[in-house]
Amino acid sequence: MGWLILNCRLIASCLFLFLWGNSANSAQRNDVNIVIAMDCSWSVNSSEYKLQIAGIAAAFSDPEILLAIRNGNFGQIGVTLTQWSTRQSQIISVPWTQIASPSDGISFASKVIRARRQTLEGGTSISGALIHAKRLLENEPVRAERQIVDVISDGENNNGERIESVRDLLIIQGITINGLAIENEIHWLHYYLRNRVIGGFGSFVEKA
Template sequence: MREALRRNRLRACLAAALLLAPVRAPACALALIFALDVSASIDGKEYRQQRDGLAAALLDAGVQEAILAQPGGVAFAAYEWSGRYQQDMMLPWTAVTDRAGITGVSAAIAGHPRSYAEFPTAIGYALGYGAVLMRGAPDCTRRVIDISGDGIGNEGFGPEAAYREFGFRGITVNGLAIDPGDGTVLDYYLARIPHGEGAFIEHARGFADYAAAIRRKLLRELFGPQMVQAR
């Protein structure tokens, strides 16, 4: 009888302690990974339009205001991808809370030399790499992978297998389809890339449209699912 009473008192004390314990708030609002396609279908000029378009979008006044409005800031990382084993870091995890931080992220991306140019499009492997990279992200409220490309997967497993095998719980994947007009890439991205809450696909009508498209995409990602649903 006494032993039962002691156990009940211990349970009550533990329950009270859990109720009084402070809840640790996330360190930032958003952990955002940029994944840029550098497969063989992309020539040197197109590569620069993609890389420099992303760097320029980060310096856009509206994008900067959206980043700075995020509670705790935003953590960015970036990598290039092409074949099964051809992924290369452009930017390690970098927490940004001010304009100097945004400028630094933009400069790091703009100054990165192309890593690969002769491999196919292994988009499933690219997504798997992003999921593993996300495990090292700061503790943020939302986690998003932003993947861009100008082709459909033609090597290795596809997006569905990546989502099934690599632990994408709590990760949103948005896509930017670089499709000049025949709809093949856009249709592939719409059907197979979106994953998680509020996921969406943005469309660039060729590489010349990439900077404008990634700016639109960034604003939607920064404002979150509520903005996507309202549009």
């Protein structure tokens, strides 16, 4: 249950931080585009996977979050869900989806619940997850005022590019990186994410 609440908080904090505004709505832009990058490396068991899924789905079914989306400058966001493990293993679980109404949010949540785990083994490449997220943000068909990566991890980067170099590349491009630390094995992981992974305007770490 703790993960479910924290996943809701991770997404909700992004939305409340970035969405409230007074501009007229427009169908041509999103308030924010969000990549949710879910850890599916070998150390994440089936129960942990299901809890991540449940938390994300609950967030996009939450009336307060859906209200925040509707009250944004443009009244809509773009969101996609990925799962990752090694640098070579990056899977899109739910493709880019526009959320502009409660029904859109419920539909996205339903797709999240049905998402099948496809990355079943391998190391922990947070840097690979961020590189993949960057590419997805660059190719989102509807541009956004802000871009966010919410990365969930249960371990340190141990595969792929140097994490600090990738983090800095995203920050330079104006992308905010937030983190959720699953601390079942590494009880100081939130410090690692805070010091070496997250960055950009309004970035933060939550822990489970």
